[in-house]
Amino acid sequence: MLVATEPALVDACSDLVMYASRLTRAIRRRHEMSAGLRVLALLDQHGPLGITQLAHLDRCSQPTMSAAVGGLVERGWLAKEPHPTDRRGSVVALTDEGSAELRRARRANGEAIAARVRERTDHTTDEVLTAVAVLRDLLETDDDEGTP
Amino acid sequence: MLVATEPALVDACSDLVMYASRLTRAIRRRHEMSAGLRVLALLDQHGPLGITQLAHLDRCSQPTMSAAVGGLVERGWLAKEPHPTDRRGSVVALTDEGSAELRRARRANGEAIAARVRERTDHTTDEVLTAVAVLRDLLETDDDEGTP
DNA sequence: CCAGGTTACATAGTGTTCCTATGCAGTCGT
């Protein structure tokens, strides 16, 4: 397992992290990308889940997710019900309003960024799709396998 | 200017933002990606700068950058000197320790992510480079031109 | 040359997001 990972890949990954971080900051400032939006997206993608499962998927702590869900429930974007068979647990699901809010935010962000891509860069849709695929697959698997 | 941007691009950009946000969070948790690191990287890239210039490049407010620079100076990673000709201004520069810290963090992040890419995805170095290019060019230009 | 506007930065106060530590009720295995 001592195959040296190519330096070019290491550098690229380092840059990837840096630019992803900057993009996230820029989006938070000029558009919108709250912690809540990530939760809505997770529930949209995976269906109803418990708090701990959500925390795991978003890679945050369980108390953080509890607080996030609490806020979203207050705004009417999530519904939290007791788990039918396990009385400790909860089941959190998107409400119609939450679903609508997610669509709205996605559209707003998507259109703003897409406009930038078209007007200020030479990148094609395929290249953006490649970027999305790289990021997605990087996050796809579970985080800790072998680091117990 | 009413050319409809293709829906596929809008969707891709929306996903791009979401995944970039998740990656940033994951990195912050398991590896490292503090606000300070972004500042170090900016100074490494652009050379010595004033506080306001740094804030503009990082797309944060000037007070936020003041605080960030203050912390980094305390840790010995930045040197802040009065501007030679404009006595209001400062010139912030990387110290040798700051430079070393940046290299260390970059390596740590790069190697960790690169290992993930190799072991858990099918993506090539070229694809990662494409992703980096998309993100970089998206952030390259100034933010507000036409939104005064 | 000097008032008024602008610029560079600092300070104060606040909100969001995230963490660790801890407690407690419910579940499960032996």
Added chain:
DNA sequence: ACGACTGCATAGGAACACTATGTAACCTGG
């Protein structure tokens, strides 16, 4: 049925970022 584990809540605190505001220095027009 007793101990270990799990799912969640609460408490306390740190990092990060904002707006509003103050102050000193620079610049410009009369």
